[in-house]
Amino acid sequence: MLLAYRVTSGQESIVADLLFEKVRKTKVPINAIIVSPRLKGYLMVESPDETEAKRLIVNVPHVKGVLARPIDISEIREMLESKPAEITLAKGDLVEITSGPFKGEKAKVVRIDKEKEDVTVELVEVAVPIPVTIRLATIKVLPQG
Numbered sequence: 001m002l003l004a005y006r007v008t009s010g011q012e013s014i015v016a017d018l019l020f021e022k023v024r025k026t027k028v029p030i031n032a033i034i035v036s037p038r039l040k041g042y043l044m045v046e047s048p049d050e051t052e053a054k055r056l057i058v059n060v061p062h063v064k065g066v067l068a069r070p071i072d073i074s075e076i077r078e079m080l081e082s083k084p085a086e087i088t089l090a091k092g093d094l095v096e097i098t099s100g101p102f103k104g105e106k107a108k109v110v111r112i113d114k115e116k117e118d119v120t121v122e123l124v125e126v127a128v129p130i131p132v133t134i135r136l137a138t139i140k141v142l143p144q145g
Contacts, residue, residue, distance in 0.1 A: 001046070001047065001048070001050055001053075001070040002044055002045070002046050002070055002071045002072070002073055002076075003044070003045050003046075003047065003050065003053050003054070003066055003067065003070055003071070004042050004043070004044055004045075004066065004067040004071050005042065005043045005044075005045060005057055005063055005064075005065070005066050005067075006041060006042060006063070006064040006065045006066070006067070007041060007042065007043050007062050007063050007064060008041070008062040008064065009040050009041040010040075011062040012035045012039075012040075012041075012042070012043050013035055014061075014062065015043055015060065015061075015062050015063055016033045016035045016043055018060050018061065019033055019043075019045070019056060019057075019060060020033060022056060022060065023056070026056075028047075028049075028052050028053070028055075028056050029047055029048055029049050029052060030045055030046070030047045030053065030056070031046040031047060031048070032044075032045070032046040033045055033046075034046070034080065036076075036079055036080050038079040038080075039076070039079055039080075044071070044076070050070065053066075054066050088141070089109060089112055089119065089136070089141060090109065090112075091109055091110065091111065091112065092108060092109060093108070093109045093141055093142075093144075094106060094107075094108055094109075094124070094141075094142045094144070095107055095108075095109060095119075095121060095139040095140060095141050095142060096139065096140050096142055097121070097134065097138060097139055098138050098139060098140055099138045100134060100138055102123065102132065102134070105123050105125065106123070106124050106125060106142065107121035107122060107123050107124055107132070107139075108121060108122050108124055109121055110122055110131055112136075117135060117136045117137070118133050118134065118135060118136065119133070119134060119135075119136050119139060120132065120133045121133075121134065121139070
């Protein structure tokens with residue numbers, strides 16, 4: 001069965017590490033500890049023994065409680081599966097770089113590598129345009145016009 005623990009948002013990985021160590025020392029029957037970036041403030045634990053799984057969180061920092069009922073995996077499957085981001089970007093599009101050394105710079109898209117999730121751009125406000133390859137996640141498309 002799958003139980004959901006409410007934890008302090010942003011502390012999910014730390015709580016998972018603490019629980020892993022506690023499971024290792026106490027031999028509580030836990031099959032899996034699941035942390036997903038799409039489940040902010042929650043941590044999933046798979047265990048055959050609901051009572052033991054609920055007892056596991058006693059005195060663990062950042063744990064606020066456990067949801068009243070077990071969860072079926074089908075209810076959260078889509079939050080656990082990673083899907084590649086849909087790319088709506090074309091060669092020649094004007095973008096703004098949102099992080100890294102060129103943060104805030106405007107650039108023109110020269111090449112898109114969907115497999116690697118990289119994009120090659122040329123900065124537009126420089127004397128000599130130099131191609132720069134950056135992650136797709138570090139740009140935002142600017143409106144045309």
